[in-house]
Amino acid sequence: MITVESLTRRYAGFTAVDNVSFTAQSGRVTGFLGPNGAGKSTTMRVMVGLTAPTSGSATIDGVRFADLPNPGLEVGVLLDASAQHAGRTGREILTVASDTMGLPRTRVDEMIELVSLTPTEAGRRVRNYSLGMRQRLGIATALLGEPRVLILDEPANGLDPAGIRWMRDLLTDFASQGGTVLLSSHLLHEIEVIADDLVVIGNGRIVASGSKEELLAAAGTLARSTSPRDLAHALERAGIPSTLGGDGSVRTDADPARVGAVALAAGIALTELRSAEGAGLEDMFLSLTADTQREGAAA
């Protein structure tokens, strides 16, 4: 389990991470979301001891990363796939990491195979790797020591569609075997498919956290009718505030049963009635972070 408690990081008067607290539970995949510059990477860097917190703490199973005797055996980290030594081959990078952790060299070949780098690719210098190949190598390095915890910043970045699916299965399996996965991504569809829990950050502060179901269910109800204005008026008369979308949809915080009952009583035929959950993570993300989006996007 990863525990972040009242974490703050300031840079010369600018607060990048502001009193952030959350946990990433074992056996679950936690998606870490936020607009550009929200503070995700800074939080993850503090978790793995690359950045010192101004105050507060981040611990892995109760221990600070810097205090872990052989961290690679406990925590697999992929923060910046391009930060690998460009002059070494992929195989050399894995071999050095494996030796540092005191692992048998056989792990190197196992990992190369696991991430589907060909022997030729593994023998190529990293400066000549594509982004997706760097990402695969980074994942191989993270998994080398068979850690219980994975901290991954944008791991799907640069992967092809098959690679994204492979990564999804890998992380889901890892969590189903009791591992802890914290991953940041801008690929909301990916997060929506893979994450059990979500932590949303905006301008350095947590704006929402909880299980994906909980957070998406809070999205309310979406209804469609041949006469959306009449439906909105009927809801208003029933004391249910609603929003009329440009696409003819009507959204409310009331549950679908209540919206259906109001429509029936008003003699309005519905063409669609469902939890707005289907509207998905993107809507939720944009509405939660609207105040912190540089584009000022609203739901």
Ligand SMILES: Nc1ncnc2c1ncn2[C@@H]1O[C@H](COP(=O)(O)OP(=O)(O)OP(=O)(O)O)[C@@H](O)[C@H]1O
């Ligand atoms: N070393 C530093 N010095 C000054 N400011 C920094 C430093 N590192 C990060 N910041 C600032 O802290 C804020 C948070 O950055 P961070 O990289 O954590 O965001 P992020 O959520 O990971 O963004 P992205 O989605 O774009 O990767 C940004 O405004 C960034 O400019």
